[in-house]
Amino acid sequence: MDDTELTKAIEGFPIRSWLQKHTRVYSGGNVVYADCPVCKGKKRLGVYRQSRLGFPLATCGRCKDGGHHNGVWTGATTIPSFVKLLEGTSWRQTFALIHKLSGVPEPPWERPADQKPEEVPADAIPLKDCRDDEKAVLMLRSRHVAHLVETTSLAIGGKYDERVILPCNYQGRYMGFEAKGTHVAHDPKSLYGTNMETQLTVYTALSNDDRREDLVITESVLDAETFHTLPINAVGCYGGFKEEQTEAILRLGPKRIYWFLDGDAWTKLWPAIRNFLPFVENYVPPMLDKQDPNSLGPEGCMNYLNDAIKIEAELDLIGFGLQLGRRL
Numbered sequence: 001m002d003d004t005e006l007t008k009a010i011e012g013f014p015i016r017s018w019l020q021k022h023t024r025v026y027s028g029g030n031v032v033y034a035d036c037p038v039c040k041g042k043k044r045l046g047v048y049r050q051s052r053l054g055f056p057l058a059t060c061g062r063c064k065d066g067g068h069h070n071g072v073w074t075g076a077t078t079i080p081s082f083v084k085l086l087e088g089t090s091w092r093q094t095f096a097l098i099h100k101l102s103g104v105p106e107p108p109w110e111r112p113a114d115q116k117p118e119e120v121p122a123d124a125i126p127l128k129d130c131r132d133d134e135k136a137v138l139m140l141r142s143r144h145v146a147h148l149v150e151t152t153s154l155a156i157g158g159k160y161d162e163r164v165i166l167p168c169n170y171q172g173r174y175m176g177f178e179a180k181g182t183h184v185a186h187d188p189k190s191l192y193g194t195n196m197e198t199q200l201t202v203y204t205a206l207s208n209d210d211r212r213e214d215l216v217i218t219e220s221v222l223d224a225e226t227f228h229t230l231p232i233n234a235v236g237c238y239g240g241f242k243e244e245q246t247e248a249i250l251r252l253g254p255k256r257i258y259w260f261l262d263g264d265a266w267t268k269l270w271p272a273i274r275n276f277l278p279f280v281e282n283y284v285p286p287m288l289d290k291q292d293p294n295s296l297g298p299e300g301c302m303n304y305l306n307d308a309i310k311i312e313a314e315l316d317l318i319g320f321g322l323q324l325g326r327r328l
């Protein structure tokens with residue numbers, strides 16, 4: 001995704017003429033006012049071309065106050081989310097529509113050479129050529145991700161010395177690599193190749209097509225790969241979920257999301273889930289403090305998938321937390 005082109009398209013999006021297809025519109029200018037198509041509140045919808053947050057925003061005070069939006073949205077959202085909401089389209093279709101109506105062509109994904117993600121170091125040794133008792137091989141085996149031995153290598157020398165190089169993809173597109181430490185002296189535990197957009201993109205371990213509508217969100221590459229043998233797709237958020245990754249995740253088109261963040265990230269769950277509430281069903285597994293998907297292993301993850309509960313409001317999560325013995 002070329003963000004500059006998308007930003008241009010969003011800024012040039014003809015809010016007024018587009019909104020007229022969905023509701024009654026009152027004025028143009030910097031803020032377009034309209035009857036809210038969700039709660040029907042007269043003139044309650046305002047679409048700001050330049051909000052205080054620095055990007056265009058659609059808000060309805062009535063929906064925001066609660067009770068009128070039927071859980072469809074939170075009463076404030078970005079232009080792409082709002083277009084998607086009213087059009088009922090997939091993310092891909094939504095972005096295509098925004099580009100079409102704004103007249104800013106949808107660019108291919110190619111980036112200039114100097115911004116391309118760093119390639120896997122040429123002198124790294126493929127792990128499949130290493131002995132079975134090589135430390136890096138043992139590490140992957142012990143962490144239930146032995147299948148990665150085929151695609152992973154070991155850096156020799158340089159800034160990634162003796163780190164495991166895990167190539168990272170977003171839906172088959174090479175995005176860079178994680179250089180994961182193999183011993184305690186490796187600090188930080190994970191380094192990433194240069195020009196890798198770990199804030200904006202996620203690692204996709206899309207293992208099969210059977211359950212495209214279900215998606216597990218995890219914090220890391222190895223956590224996501226733990227789901228490799230399970231009939232469900234998983235993504236890794238390169239060291240924890242970031243709000244900016246919302247788009248990359250929703251573009252995968254899930255209908256149900258299972259939040260397998262590390263147990264000690266419990267307080268980050270609600271702020272994360274809020275971003276997704278208008279679009280997908282959200283489920284949370286009974287993850288305890290010191291647990292993460294990789295430590296649970298595939299079997300433990302499968303059990304947690306079955307035990308995950310649906311979260312529709314913050315209170316659901318608080319209640320579930322209490323059941324698990326979590327303090328507020």
Ligand SMILES: [Zn+2]
Pocket residue numbers: 036037038039040041044060061062063064068
């Ligand atoms: Zn409303």
